[in-house]
Amino acid sequence: MAQHFLMSAAARTISLKAILRLSDADAWTMFRKLRWPETDGAPVCPHCQCPICYDVKRGATPRYRCKACRRDFSPTSGTLFAYHKLHIRDYMAAIVIFVNAVKGISALQLGRDLDVSYKAAFVLGHKLREAMATEMKGATVGGAGAVVEVDGCHVGGHVRPENRKEDRRDRRLAQNQTGKREVVVAIRERDGRTLTAVFKSEASSVAFIKARVEKGSTIHTDEGLGWEKLRAKFPVKVINHSLAYSTDEACTNQAESFFSRLRRAELGQHHHISGIYLGRYAGEMAWREDHRRKPNGTLFGLVAKRAGAMGQSVDFCGYWQRGGNVGKQKG
Structure with missing residues (x-):
């Protein structure tokens, strides 16, 4: 082997x-x-x-x-x-x-x-x-004849069930949720790169997807209703996961592969990811997924060169004296 x-x-x-x-x-x-x-x-x-x-x-x-x-x-x-x-x-x-x-x-x-x-x-x-x-940053994926997979992964907002059965509530209902649950939306080109962003719902990400996927791409999604508006700009193929994980017509397994890495990072390494930092962790996992078959020396060079070329951190310069959330720190 x-x-x-x-x-x-x-x-x-x-x-x-x-x-x-x-x-x-x-x-x-x-x-x-x-x-x-x-x-x-x-x-x-x-x-x-x-x-x-x-x-x-x-x-x-x-x-x-x-x-x-x-x-x-x-x-x-x-x-x-x-x-x-x-x-x-x-x-x-x-x-x-x-x-x-x-x-x-x-x-x-x-x-x-x-x-x-x-x-x-x-x-x-x-x-x-x-x-x-x-x-x-600012990159787009896809193009004429390219296949782009789009999917969403819900993260956060866990509601702990009550101890006694009679006290438990249906956690699927909106009124019984915390409101902290967010969706990491992944745009992944076949044999290409992965783009991520965080939204409150899959439907909220349609404008982001339209802006970052090139014209002429074919989009593969699951049966979620939030993706219907994509049909106005792209040909869309849908895979119904209640019937199959992939078919010759449609498949989102590459996007699911990225979500698998994100879940393992969340549960196995960080245990909890605050919503304010979720986009950063999603971007990190996308970078790792895209470069997964490169030598570690190449990965070291990519990160070190960008650290030397990008300038001072926008959000973490003066972190020790910050007066608010990320993005509001003093420079």
Whole structure:
């Protein structure tokens, strides 16, 4: 029997052991090459993009001065790791740990591995999810002749049944629910990428689907009534799951495969996902599903390069001084 790719040596092209053995200088060299691949690690000013910069010796962290604008900067200036408190080697190790966890990793476990507080690990994990999400920002799927599967997965809003049978209520009825239940809608192209978003109902996602699926695509859905409005723009094929999971006419198994990964992350790793962060976790699982057959060294490079190129976090910059929910933090 043929060996699965993930069990082969080809899937292991980077290791946590190799990262932890790096000296500080080697770790900085690795990060510089990931941030500035066009110059093979030579610094480029993040303020004016001038490629001529000089070393400014100030402690263990490398610092440079731009010839053009005369401003000082470090390799992490203007990146996801700006104003960092940990050694750069620890951030490289965090990325390896993060991408190696095929169904996600909890903040508690990440904090224990890195010997940092739960809060620090929580913020770092969400920063890496933010870097993953930039890969599909504004992207569309499908096109002429393409098959796109659309489905929804209900998450959250669990209502614990009462102890005594006579006190229990029908949890299927709207009046007996918490109102916190949300739907993760997945748009997955066959042999392509996965897009996700969170809505209150499947019907609420129709505008999102129309905007992110290219004209000429054929959409496969289940028998949910919320998808009926898609017929105005796309040819739609429906699979009735009460009769079959897939037929020659229609199938949503690729979308269901993504939901399987999301469920395993929710139940096996995080145990509970707050509604305000649900979209971030869904995006992370979509990224993992799309890149599931790539070596871990490739995954490390993808995340590290985006962390170095995307700029400071929108929602988690100044997290320690925040005055409200995600999206309202002080910069």
